[in-house]
Amino acid sequence: MIVWVNGTFGAGKTTACRELVELLPGSLLFDPELVGDGLRRLLPADRMAPVSDFQDLPSWRRLVPEVAAALLAEVPGPLVVPMTLLREDYRDEIFGALAARGLAVHHLVLDPAETILQQRIRDRDDCPGDPQATARIRQWSLEHLSRYRTARRWLARDAQLVDTAGLTPRQTAERLAELVRDGSARCPIVRSSDAVADTVAAAVLLFDDHDRVLLVDPVYKPFWEFPGGVVERGEAPTDAAVREAAEELGLYLEADALRLVTVDWEPGTGPGRGGLRLVYDGGRLGGDATRLRLPADELRSWRFVTLDEAATLLPPTRHRRLAAALEARERGELRYLEAGVPAGIGAAAAG
Template identity: 40%
Template sequence: MTEPDTRPLYERDPAAYRAHLTEGNARQARKRVGVDALICDDHGRVLLVDPTYKPNWDLPGGMAEANEPPLDALRRELTEELGLHLPEDMALVCVDWVPPHGPWDDSVMFIFNAGILTPDQTAALRLADTELGAFEFCTPNQARKRLRPYVWARLQAAITAADAGTVAYLHNGRPVS
């Protein structure tokens, strides 16, 4: 009589192990990933954009594509929509889990601190994509009036975290204690 092979599946049958992982991956939840930038001008105003496909103003950024790292997605979106090329070392300042709403599943939103644009960078901004109808640097009061309440809360948390050199973690715009 032969002894049963007690080695783990990944050693005993690598193909079966890979099939097991593939099946598990297919059943696990997928999350949408959104990326935004906290961008200011030399007067301390925050850059907002007016998307043509939804009713409210927003932070510059967009959705990550499949298997795209969040920071790469942000750099791509800023280039595509505003012709803005920023360095790779933007600091993460906010992560916000957004629950399912309307037709959308839950998502994870990242805000990276892109810093203060130089006057030359500000002057070079342009609408490079039909997804945006306008952009404007806004005071906090202007931003509060233009943004949806949970986006305003996310922006406030990102500004506070950027000033403190930390990262805010939120659930639907609210700090998690």
């Protein structure tokens, strides 16, 4: 289990988390800044020169979940993580990777009033004996308050905000421990670590009157997706496509109205499972798109996009799958792919 304690600079995360590990038996403090410090030492100077925040390094965002999982293999847990995380797409990437490893994440934000934050920042002496360095850090922290103010909108939806005004670090830790124990700050999407085999998944492509395709933005994933999901045990893939459209979009499609356009073998990568990915043509929605209803704990939003627009939203393999599916749809064919590339039997006539 991960207890991620968020908040802007000066909120008191590290101090509270040091107290928190004393209240959660078997817990361990993990500061992801150590990963950032290591990357600064390891990466070439020309790679680090344009980077002002190590969170912008893809390697940092990949390593943090890896290190967290490795630490939890060594200790009983939970892992207490004091880390400012203000970009929603970075949260999606990191928490999604933790979820893929079956790790439950409790997301808490220390949220005192801004006037209190400003005063705490001004009172801090981050570099004793070096007033100029302390002044630079103080100014940098004050400037980042506006980033927190902006991020607070999505944090309020995603995490449990804790007003720490008037609380000592120990009292803050006690409040955090209560929230962890009652589960009120637990993120809702965590995939079981028991499932390690390849899977079969079914997706549905739906179109508007301009033949743009519908994509959805999942919670805790860095990329957009097609509507769809894993086929359950004993379930026909076409039935899974119908079920997923109902669960994710509030649409009730007829199974006999769907047409299979691509079958793609996706290799597993890291913690991600591979397997067969079936893509169905679900036809045009037209004005029916106004009745889409997304589950707030799974999907953030939807949009219709062209193939070129999808290139900025989908990972490369899925974009190749989409391109092949659109071509197969236009030609009335069924395509077999491997990692999004035509392979094996190639294109076969539909029917």
